[in-house]
Amino acid sequence: xxxxxxxxxxxxxxxxxxxxxxxxxxxxxxxxxxxxAQTAGYAEIGHRSRIVHTDVAVRMEDKPSQxxxxxxxxxxxxxxxxxxxxxxxxxxxxxxxxxxxxxxxxFHLKTMAGIERPAIAGLWPTLRGESIVLDLGASIGADANxxxxxxxxxxxxxxxxxxxxxxxxxxxxxxxxxxxxxxDVREAGRILRTGNFPKMEYAGxxxxxxxxxxxxDVVVTEGFSGNIALKTxxxxxxxxxxxxxxxxxxxxxxxxxxxxARNAFxxxxxxxxxxxxxxxxxxxxxxxxxxxxxxxxxxxxxxxIDIGYxxxxxxxxxxxxxMLSDHxxxxxxxxxxxxxxx
Amino acid sequence: xxxxxxxxxxxxxxxxxxxxxxxxxxxxxxxxxxxxAQTAGYAEIGHRSRIVHTDVAVRMEDKPSQxxxxxxxxxxxxxxxxxxxxxxxxxxxxxxxxxxxxxxxxFHLKTMAGIERPAIAGLWPTLRGESIVLDLGASIGADANxxxxxxxxxxxxxxxxxxxxxxxxxxxxxxxxxxxxxxDVREAGRILRTGNFPKMEYAGxxxxxxxxxxxxDVVVTEGFSGNIALKTxxxxxxxxxxxxxxxxxxxxxxxxxxxxARNAFxxxxxxxxxxxxxxxxxxxxxxxxxxxxxxxxxxxxxxxIDIGYxxxxxxxxxxxxxMLSDHxxxxxxxxxxxxxxx
Numbered sequence: 001x002x003x004x005x006x007x008x009x010x011x012x013x014x015x016x017x018x019x020x021x022x023x024x025x026x027x028x029x030x031x032x033x034x035x036x037a038q039t040a041g042y043a044e045i046g047h048r049s050r051i052v053h054t055d056v057a058v059r060m061e062d063k064p065s066q067x068x069x070x071x072x073x074x075x076x077x078x079x080x081x082x083x084x085x086x087x088x089x090x091x092x093x094x095x096x097x098x099x100x101x102x103x104x105x106x107f108h109l110k111t112m113a114g115i116e117r118p119a120i121a122g123l124w125p126t127l128r129g130e131s132i133v134l135d136l137g138a139s140i141g142a143d144a145n146x147x148x149x150x151x152x153x154x155x156x157x158x159x160x161x162x163x164x165x166x167x168x169x170x171x172x173x174x175x176x177x178x179x180x181x182x183x184d185v186r187e188a189g190r191i192l193r194t195g196n197f198p199k200m201e202y203a204g205x206x207x208x209x210x211x212x213x214x215x216x217d218v219v220v221t222e223g224f225s226g227n228i229a230l231k232t233x234x235x236x237x238x239x240x241x242x243x244x245x246x247x248x249x250x251x252x253x254x255x256x257x258x259x260x261a262r263n264a265f266x267x268x269x270x271x272x273x274x275x276x277x278x279x280x281x282x283x284x285x286x287x288x289x290x291x292x293x294x295x296x297x298x299x300x301x302x303x304x305i306d307i308g309y310x311x312x313x314x315x316x317x318x319x320x321x322x323m324l325s326d327h328x329x330x331x332x333x334x335x336x337x338x339x340x341x342x
Numbered sequence: 343x344x345x346x347x348x349x350x351x352x353x354x355x356x357x358x359x360x361x362x363x364x365x366x367x368x369x370x371x372x373x374x375x376x377x378x379a380q381t382a383g384y385a386e387i388g389h390r391s392r393i394v395h396t397d398v399a400v401r402m403e404d405k406p407s408q409x410x411x412x413x414x415x416x417x418x419x420x421x422x423x424x425x426x427x428x429x430x431x432x433x434x435x436x437x438x439x440x441x442x443x444x445x446x447x448x449f450h451l452k453t454m455a456g457i458e459r460p461a462i463a464g465l466w467p468t469l470r471g472e473s474i475v476l477d478l479g480a481s482i483g484a485d486a487n488x489x490x491x492x493x494x495x496x497x498x499x500x501x502x503x504x505x506x507x508x509x510x511x512x513x514x515x516x517x518x519x520x521x522x523x524x525x526d527v528r529e530a531g532r533i534l535r536t537g538n539f540p541k542m543e544y545a546g547x548x549x550x551x552x553x554x555x556x557x558x559d560v561v562v563t564e565g566f567s568g569n570i571a572l573k574t575x576x577x578x579x580x581x582x583x584x585x586x587x588x589x590x591x592x593x594x595x596x597x598x599x600x601x602x603a604r605n606a607f608x609x610x611x612x613x614x615x616x617x618x619x620x621x622x623x624x625x626x627x628x629x630x631x632x633x634x635x636x637x638x639x640x641x642x643x644x645x646x647i648d649i650g651y652x653x654x655x656x657x658x659x660x661x662x663x664x665m666l667s668d669h670x671x672x673x674x675x676x677x678x679x680x681x682x683x684x
Binding site: 099126127137139140141172174175179180181182207208209210211212213221223224225227228229230231232233234235236237238239240242243244247248250251253254256257258259260261262263264265267268271272 | 441479482516551555566576577581586589593595596598603605606607
């Protein structure tokens, strides 16, 4: 029911993902009439899905606390999360209200042992391919231990989605020496450099311009700056696109040039297509929850389902647990006051 | 002496700025031989400048504390700042080590009454023209009062550089409700909404994508996220440029299209030219200090001088003081515990 378009994007998106992964089964949670109006056009979805009906839907403008108060036990968002909680589904994909989805997922699925709060991780198109960036805005601020936990979760995600043995991980920082307020980032760097992390390659600090360059596979930062980075990059890409478009319309020779180069422009648009990297993954919960952009189309929603498919198939949660316990076992054996042991 | 190219960029840059503003006089501080090797090619600079010789130069890799220890009283950076301190110059422009420049400027010029620390403000090209963004990384974190001070300083700068009566000001934020850790941003918003700021128009919260859109004239944030935003935008612009370039080289028809549209591409490059917005202004000091990008060319360095020229000519520091006292007088008269009164 979520997002700007509800079932009219979700069902065609599910159909597109199903065409790529014929073993998916869907539980479609929401208003049966709205859902069936869409599934009528996609027979294959009808065969691979069941509908869980509810009249109640969290609205895009609801605050998280309102959504929890009014939507618990009965809203489509809650029932979808509940399907994961009860083991009936492996992953929730929602285009709905981000804050509500996070609040409900956290309330119902709970965080993994030793993880204090969830983070949102996303795919970021780069000059080298794609990187994972987290936290994109689940919470504000991060102490050294939480930055380390995010490095672990993000690199587990990179192992799963990019099929890497030892993804490289960078901590987002700014390039000024001797500035106060970076103690947590520095301390996280120290832990990542000296700790037992056989399944990631800590690459040190990176700056904002390293993200698009693809300097590392995983970029870790706290949620405020991560969200600002994401939105600023989106804004810059749109700005560039609009300036390019108006430049190509200025003169007849530019328009003719555009026609001749239209395949090149199409290839470029595909490379920067935000739909292909759609899907924010909530990391640190006992269950997989994916947030699709509310304004995306069916192709974008399908991309979010694809991410969920890979995450479940390659056992992201097990990999996160394993990496966290590698790190914490060492904490304990070395006599550190590890949080898992305290 | 500073930057990647020293006098070979600074002197031609000064010549370019002088051509636009024939009333500028320069004090060229540094190694006399290196300077004269350059001024020989620019007779007009010779007539409008004097050289203050010193052998000592702060190196790009020096930490701020090292620079202060070894370069105080004698380095070219210090002597240039000292010329402002003693009223011999109106503005310092340096392409040197940012941290050292900030530390020396702060040490020698001191912060303005009531301003706890300086911020770095920069011009940001947008779809509507240009905006001012601060803090780009002078310090980390900002409480509500400091965010308000930055809003005042940034809007004074917008009045001066953009010739606006009441520039619009936005606080950079992330679009999630009920998230902990945003109290300072919210409180700053409350002060800006209800306070006495006749010379700015507070426009509320903006997100990262609003910067490139030009939603407001002035974007205010603390230095970590501001620096991340700046660098991320630079990285995205470079990424877009490289993808465009390689797309235009893929096929003969794309190359031909590029040739036909080359004027359009040139116009676009000019619009996004980072040299035109070169120059970070240190705000909140008793003097004007401009940091040019270390890697820029003469045209970029000239743009930094131009900013300094306008800032001095239109009396930025007086405008900041006036706006701050408007705000604080009200604090006192309303019985608030204003910092100016406490």
